[in-house]
Amino acid sequence: MNIEEFLDQIDEMIDRALRLPGGRCVMDMEKLRIAIDDIRLNMPQEIKQARGIVADRADIIGTAKREAESIVRTAEKRGRAMVAQ
16 A cells, blocks of 8 residues: 555544544544554655656656757757758
8 A cells, every 4th residue: 555545544544433522533543553654664665756756857857958959959050051042
């Protein structure tokens, strides 16, 4: 499961909890602790994936900018050549 699914699980626990006056509720502490531990265990992997995505994004943007600059230079050269004829 991913972090989002663990958070959904906690949300469901809250929805199913015994309601008390004053906005309080009674929950199974052990299940809640397990869900929190699962989030902690999975968080590093998800952060690693996010960093990889950000790095890939930066590479893609850099490549696109270089290609765009090359296209513009080529177009300018062709334009000058056409005007010179």
